[in-house]
Amino acid sequence: MSKRVVITGMGVVSPIGNTLDEFYNSLKDNKHGFCYLKDVAKVTKEDFDVKIVAAVKDFTSEKYIDKKEAKRMDRFTQFSVVAALDALADSGTKFEDIDPYRAGVICGVGIGGLNLTLEEAQKYTAKGPDRVSVFFIPMMIANMAAGTISMRTGFKGANYCTTTACASSTHSIGEAFRRIKDGYLDVCLAGGSEACVGEFALSGFNNMKALSRSDDLDRCSIPFDADRNGFVLGEGSGMLVLEELEHAKARGAKIYAEIAGYGATCDAYHMTSPSPTGEAAAEGMKQAYTEAGLKPEDINYINAHGTSTPLNDKYETNAIKIALGDAAKNVVVNSTKSMTGHLLGAAGSVEAIATALACRDDLVHKTVGFKNADPECDLDCCTDGNRSMTVNAALSNSLGFGGHNATLCIKKYVD
DSSP, X not given: OOOOEEEEEEEEEBTTBSSHHHHHHHHHHTOOOOEEHHHHSOOSOTTOSOOEEBXXXXXXXXXXXXXXXXXXXXXXXXXXXXXXXXXXXXXXXXXTTSOGGGEEEEEEOSSOSHHHHHHHHHHHHHHOGGGSXXXXXXXXXXXXXXXXXXXXXXXXXXXXXXXXXXXHHHHHHHHHHHHHHTTSOSEEEEEEEEOOOSHHHHHHHHHTTOBOOXXXXXXXXXXXXXXXXXXXXXXXXEEEEEEXXXXXXXXXXXXXXXXXXXXXXXXXXOSSSOOTTOHHHHHHHHHHHHHTTOOGGGOOEEEOOOOSOHHHHHHHHHXXXXXXXXXXXXXXXXXXXXXXXXXXXXXXXXXXHHHHHHHXXXXXXXXXXXXXXXXXXXXXXXXXXXXXXXXXXXXXXXXXXXXXXXXXXXXXXXX
16 A cells, blocks of 8 residues: 655755755745855856856854764765755654664765866876875765765665756655655655856856856846846755655654655657657656646646756746646746756755745745746746745656656645
8 A cells, every 4th residue: 555755854955045944034035045156166267158156155064074074075965964964853853763774865966076076187187096085986976975864864775866967856856755655665865965066067067058147146047037048057955854654643743745746757859958849848747746646727836947048948838838738827837946046966856845845834935036028938937926825736847958857746734
């Protein structure tokens, strides 16, 4: 018999706040986290095209990681450990009383230690192979976030890293949901992390024309706006405690929301462009709400992938229309990336947290920075302010390079 899966803890490290409360208050206050690259990272080329990023500010890992340990962890792993342990604290327990093989960790990372790779490659080129750090490989590899979290929690169940570009952490939450639903786990820490803000990553994304070159902090990440011109690179981590419902109830846990469905498809179309038809992304949405036992008209909120790129926002609009049919005209759509920028492998988990909070509090945050309507993005994109509305069932979308599509169906918790 299938189990029900609920969210009982959440932790966030993000450009708009390094705690869950800070993050949520920024969403409600429509406060973005954009800053100038020169203020947060070394810039070697003064006329570098990209001026703005969404960096994590004032981050410290010291409450969980001592200074010696921190030097042996890449920034993305530090983010994930802090977010995961904050999520555990938020859940009210460390789950030390359960079979450790019934508790897992699944953490999505899109890229991993890219900045570290550049630093070590420069050492290798300048000084030879003996100067490459003995910690380079275990610090750089993407799976080390999940592995390190397990070492800090003692969770010995399923433990792995999903790497599907910008869909990585939505896939991680979906896979954790399935493992609990199917009876393999009682608890799972699931989410994602990323930390590659810097000229190296920015150069790659910029050369493929994916990034915004705006120098206006208030008009750089503007999903669904006619003037959108690329995404803003961000960093951070979002981690959620997923728990089997009866297990959560037995310990008197607070419950944010229920994860009720998961869809995963592939465009099989192009390395970087989403499919113009939107059919595969739409199928992922259908899979998610169908597994949840819902119909299109039951979905009244979608946290969109909403990257602020010309192609994504147009094609995602098409996908939503296919997935919901006539009900699409009544759905409220927003993009958390209008405040956080694009957190790559961590984007889906941070947006799932925003979606869960919307279900709990019946409040959908505004899509910030919007000014000019695009007739090709003609859904209700929540551009006129926060929306107080009943949110019984929502979708959270992630669409990654390679054509990877992942959707979670998150419902208001009802016993």
